[in-house]
Amino acid sequence: MARIDIDHVVKHYVDDRIVQTNTGRPALDDVSLQVADGETISIVGSSGCGKSTLLKVVAGIEDPDQGRVRYDGVDVTGVRPQERGVGMVFQDYALYPSMKGKGNLAYYFDVHDSSKEEAEQRVRETAERMGVGFDLLLGQVPTTLSGGEQQRVAIARCIVRDPPLFLMDEPICNLDAKLREQTRVEIRKLLRKFKITTLYVTHDQQEAIFMGDRIVVMRDGRIEQVGTFDDLYYTPASRFVATFIGSPPISVLPAAVTDGRLQLAGASWDLPSPVRAAVPDGPVDLAIRPEGWRLDEADGLAVSVRHIERLPTERAAFAYGTVAGRNVTVILPVDHPERDQLTATPDLDRAYFFEPDGERPLHTPGVLELF
Amino acid sequence: MTLQQEATETAGGAEPPAGTESQVREPAPSRRRRLERALFVLPAFSFQLTWGWYPLLMAFVISFTNARVRGPIEFTGLESYERMWSDPLVAEAFRVTAIYAVLSIGLTFFIPIFVAILLMEMPKRHIRWMMLLWFIPLSGIASTLLFRYMFNAQYGLFQWIATEVLGLEPQPFLNSSDQVLFWLVFPGILFFGPGLIYMATLQGIPASYYEAAEIEGAGFWRKMWTISLPRLRPVISMLLIFAVIGSTQVFEYPMIMTGGGPGGASRTVVMYLYELLQNLRYADATALGVFLFIGTMLLVIIQRRFFREDPDA
């Protein structure tokens, strides 16, 4: 188990072409992150945001141009991956094609000249820990295994040698939906069971929320925000985080504040006092999450509904529509009748305010105190 | 229109009555379909027949005759085979061909595998430069003529390198029956043989395989043995057949470089076959060709056996 300290890491990729052109933007731009022992951190971001690069730098596969990486306070920057002892699971599983499952698990022990007995022993133990039916996978070549089975072997390959740090690079995104769900739960269980420090890269925020004790949102080689899901959801550090986290996404509506009243699409409301203090007069971007609307009030806005998606398991429905030409999503009771029009009032206590066309939040509602 | 019809027919035939045998067995094609299939196959088949099997068969037949260009052809039984079997120069040509094949396959087929793997360790930008150099078009004959000069033992570039750069005694190069085959193969090493194909294949291996291995502590050699070589295996298996056939049938290159000398030390089977043709000994030449064919087939069969086995089984 290890504590990971990523300290102001900068990484440029050398261009792949014969004639070098400097695209300028680094893959990692001054990234710092502390991961506590046994903690699972999800790293989420759209493709190209640098999340996989960060993982490779931590693994030692890529060397940072600047900055340090420390395991338990020990500087490992420049230490070869072979000597770091981390475990990594890849999106394409990366099982050794010429070896059966068992050979894949024993690979580490082969490389390190461990005794055959030790290898056998560890493989057996791991198979037991991996659960029912795993034995069967050991006797097969990777090409004959399904994606889910391959991923189980790949995970076992890491677990078999008790790595201090687990790095997972979109491990389940190649699986179909049902299997993904299952494997997600399984990985989560394993991580809880072994309490291994883990960096888990994904582009799927649901997965990130599910896996991570904390979530890192990355964008263009920088960390936008680190925090629990609630932190990210209720107190986003930027408009990007606000729009990235949450599904369906937050609706952003251009509005204006005049004398403490919010003007939007011909309607107006008084701003609650905490908001009023934070939001000056003038144009402002109002952002409302689906659950941030009140229905059927007299001063409501007219929402023209495109369609309604019902989620019986959640006992809710989402109405997708527009207000003043902007897309909005409104949560409804699951038995809400089918209608073309809704009247919805933004709950200004649960609303987010951003500088017009800027990233900076002026006011966020903060974590809901449920209890 | 035919395609459409076929599509309709396929669609129509896609739902055979449940529980009948036709579920497992392909439905018998209609007469029309059979005709269509035959028409599609016909061009390729007739091409193969006229340019592939017919000459092969005729060569085989000719080898049992006196094979005169004009006039009556008589069957002479195994005479040509006996003549070729006991000709000391045939044995010598096979010996030369075998050594050439071993050298050529070893130096220009297997070594490039490792060179390609090593090169892949270089920064990608450098690799592309190297590939660009190898792709510079150089006509086979032109480069052969170039090497003919470079190998000259009196004023060639290689002699200059040997004596002036490496400080060795003057080397005989092609003028030595012990060295000539090596030097004939040597330019092939510089031209990297099928190395580019290896590199292309290696580039198709996801980086994550190597990363996974590195993380598990694997060094260069282990990565090569457990990832690169297994992934190259199918390519190697196929190219090796071509290499075996190519090197056992080598002709133009030694013909231009040495004409078979010194003292027949670089005369391959096909070169001797060509000499027989020049002497109008067609039957002998075809008999020799049959010997070579059998020898090459044996090698290919052995190769197939070797590569069929699964290393992990």
Added chain:
Amino acid sequence: MLNRREMLRLLAAGGAAAASGAVITSCTGGTPGGGGSDDGADVVLRFGGDPTWPFDVMPSAEVQEENPVKKAYAEALQTWLDDNPGVTVEQVATDIWDQQALTTALSGGTAPAMFPGNVLGGWNVAATKSAFAQGLAADTTELLESYDMDSKLADYAKPIWSTWQVNGAYYGVPNYFGAGNGIYFRRDLIAELGLQEPQPGWTWSEFRELARALTDGDRKGAAFQSTALHVRLIADGWLELSKLPDPESAWNWRWDYTTTHADTWTRAIEDFRAMVFEDESILSDVAFEDGDTRNAFAQGRAAMIISNSGFFTADPNDTSNPGPSNLAESLGMPLEEVVGWIQHPRGEHGRFGDTQAFMTVMSFSPDLSEEALDKAVSLHDWMIFGQGWEIEREVLWEETQSLQSVFNDPAPVHGRTEVEGVPGDLVEAWGEQYMQAVEDASALPLPPNEGNYLPVEETAGPALTAEEDMESRWSFERGNVDIAADLANLEQTRNTQAADFTSSVDDDEFAEGARAYYEALQQFWQEHAPDYAADVFDPWYEDHVRPALG
């Protein structure tokens, strides 16, 4: 001894088509395989080969404008066509210089009607004659008489022409005469160093001395291909003394390199190797071809080379194949003062060297109709021996005003050295010294030819490969070479190969022919090289040949 490449180069050098009129016509009948049409009205002549040489269909006006050789050819051809209405000429794709292409066309009955007969046997005389014996070319014996070939041939060309007889018949017409191979040397360097110029009858030890004296830094005394050693050995009787008649055996011949003259061969080979490896006076490499040695000479990197007499007349405008003229030009001296040519040195006992006249034969498709064959021979006769040749000379003179262009064949097959309307002659074109050397070489008597005494074999028998291998080994192999073992090996190889051949000649017939042949040979050497006859040939003949023939 010529190999195919040398032969091709020889024929190509100096545009033999232009001056010597080495014209090759392909004339087939109206339908492929069927010969000419039988009504006698129309004959189509089909030319195969390189589209521009040696024979072309009527060159276009543009080509004639650019190339005086083509213009001369066109005029000669046109005149003949005017005299022979009903004959048309066509070009076909078959490359008559490609042995395989030519024999394939012959086997299918689609051959162009005219082709160099030597191509049939890959420029190997025995193989070519076997091809003739197999009927790969039309029998021209009668036509030669009706065209009165005997009176048209130069005297020096007659003996070599007679060797092209195959079992009493001819399968072609004389096309080109060459005085043979000899040695080119740098006249200017020899004068500069105060050395003696070689004279006919010189020896190989004189050659070695000269080569050593002419070696200076980057310039070697001579440049050699592997044929040089063959030439060297022939002067000691290599070919005739290693082969013994053996009527008892299936092939009627056996080879013996070890029991009779092994010392001679060893001495010659060691002497040769000493030139290369001890004196270091020879530029040589296993990869060398004609072009390499000729370039070495023309560029001054070698002071002597072996080449045929025709190289002297190489076209100076053909810069890709530089010749003596280019060398003279680069030195700013007249050609005659820079380059000389001399017949090969003699052997230990005064036997002739390898300088021997040779002749190429123009052969005709065996599928031609009688009439088409006649027209083809007529065209060839016109262009080589007849008025066509004269027309070509006249036009060439008008166009170029250069005697060297007009007379670019030093030993024309018909022996004519001047043409009406051209002021000057062959000797004036090339200088007296060179012409004298060619004349001396052409005048060398021709040893009796085996083929004139013995029926020609239907198959050519074991190839020369084994012998050529050893010559190449001795020429180039650095380090120790065990000559005695090599000779034994060679003997073994050749006899093993021969053991699997069966002669098509009856044993008695063979013995009779062989006796006549060897008697003629003995007489020849007694007359022309008495020392060689007395010291070498006669004892060998008495001890080994006569007993074998009974």
